[in-house]
Amino acid sequence: MVSVAIDGPSGAGKSSMAKRLAAELGYTYVDTGAMYRSVGLYALRAGKDPADNAAVEALLPQIHLDILLKDGTQHVLLNGEDVSSAIRAEEVGMAASAVGANPAVRAFLLDTQRNLAKSRDVLMDGRDIGTVVLPDATVKIFLTASPEARAQRRFAELQAKGEQADFETVLADIRRRDDQDTHRATAPLRRADDAVLVDTSELDIEQSFALLKQTILDHIG
Numbered sequence: 001m002v003s004v005a006i007d008g009p010s011g012a013g014k015s016s017m018a019k020r021l022a023a024e025l026g027y028t029y030v031d032t033g034a035m036y037r038s039v040g041l042y043a044l045r046a047g048k049d050p051a052d053n054a055a056v057e058a059l060l061p062q063i064h065l066d067i068l069l070k071d072g073t074q075h076v077l078l079n080g081e082d083v084s085s086a087i088r089a090e091e092v093g094m095a096a097s098a099v100g101a102n103p104a105v106r107a108f109l110l111d112t113q114r115n116l117a118k119s120r121d122v123l124m125d126g127r128d129i130g131t132v133v134l135p136d137a138t139v140k141i142f143l144t145a146s147p148e149a150r151a152q153r154r155f156a157e158l159q160a161k162g163e164q165a166d167f168e169t170v171l172a173d174i175r176r177r178d179d180q181d182t183h184r185a186t187a188p189l190r191r192a193d194d195a196v197l198v199d200t201s202e203l204d205i206e207q208s209f210a211l212l213k214q215t216i217l218d219h220i221g
Contacts, residue, residue, distance in 0.1 A: 002027065002121040002220055003136075005129035006212075008143035009189060010177040011150035013200070017143065017212055018125040019074070024213065027121040029074050030067055032133070033096070035109050037087035038065055038078045040095025050098035057104040065112050106186070128187035130195050139219040140195035141212065147174050149201040 004027065008014050015031075022029035040050050042063055048055040066077040075084045086092070099105045113133050116122055124133065130140035145153075151171035158165035181189040191197065196215055200208040 001118060002138045003117045003134050004123040004139045004141070004216055005134045005137040005192075005195075006123070006125040006141045006143055007127055007130050007189065007191070007195065008125075008141075009127075009150070009174075009181060011154055011174055012143045012145055013153070013205075013208065014125040014143055017209060018123055020209060021212060021216065022123040025121075025123070025216065027123045028067055028069055028116070030113060030116055030122050030124045031074060031076070032109070032113060032124060032126050032129075034074075034076045034084075034087055035065055035112065036100045036105070037092050037096040038076055038083055039063060039099045039105055039109070040097075041083060041087050041092050042078060043099060044091065044095050050095035051101075053102045053104065056099055056102055060104060060108045063108075065109075067116060103186075127181055127189040130192035131190060132187045135192070139216050140192050141198055141215060142191040142195040143198050143200070143212070145199060145201040147171060147178065150174050 004021075006014050006018050019029050021027075039056070039060075042059060043050045043056050046059055048059065050056060062079075064079050068075045068077060075082050076087060077083070087096075110133060113124065117124075117134055117137075125143075126133070130137055130142070148171065151167060151174050154174070155165055155167045155170045158170070178189075196219070198208075198211060198215060200211070203211065
């Protein structure tokens with residue numbers, strides 16, 4: 001089985017690139033965030049407070065998660081039910097944030113993610129995939145860009161949506177997020193020793209995609 005781990009800071013384009021790369025290469029894209037949302041959804045449906053660590057931990061033996069690729073789109077299955085749409089609700093996002101701070105949930109999902117990587121070719125993105133989740137990944141990439149480049153992309157996205165935005169505010173938010181991610185107590189963001197550094201500060205979307213794809217192919221050949 002081939003496993004590809006893509007880590008990097010917020011705004012580096014990890015998820016959009018990872019989804020496209022997985023589709024292009026025929027791998028299963030594992031959306032780790034969707035897994036936390038699924039646990040949050042299960043807790044809400046069970047009438048439990050997602051922030052109650054003991055209550056949520058008691059539910060974990062009842063949860064089975066799987067990822068399927070159907071017509072090129074990822075579907076998340078919670079005990080056999082396709083919850084891909086249900087997990088996008090605002091309250092589920094809040095629940096996901098709460099259960100994500102639960103050590104038992106993190107350990108449970110770690111096992112689930114590693115088991116997926118044992119049974120199929122996978123591509124995962126996040127902040128601790130190469131360092132914690134898949135330390136033996138076939139290919140490890142640390143995808144980054146300067147804070148200014150990431151802020152410019154985010155600023156352009158907001159403008160395209162017609163939303164009011166201030167570049168300096170966007171840049172400050174990205175720098176604050178970087179600081180939080182690199183200094184958090186559990187699985188902080190850092191480049192794995194054997195990860196390939198891919199800096200897309202000076203590249204457009206198509207150039208970035210081509211570089212990432214070639215980097216993966218070079219390491220699995």
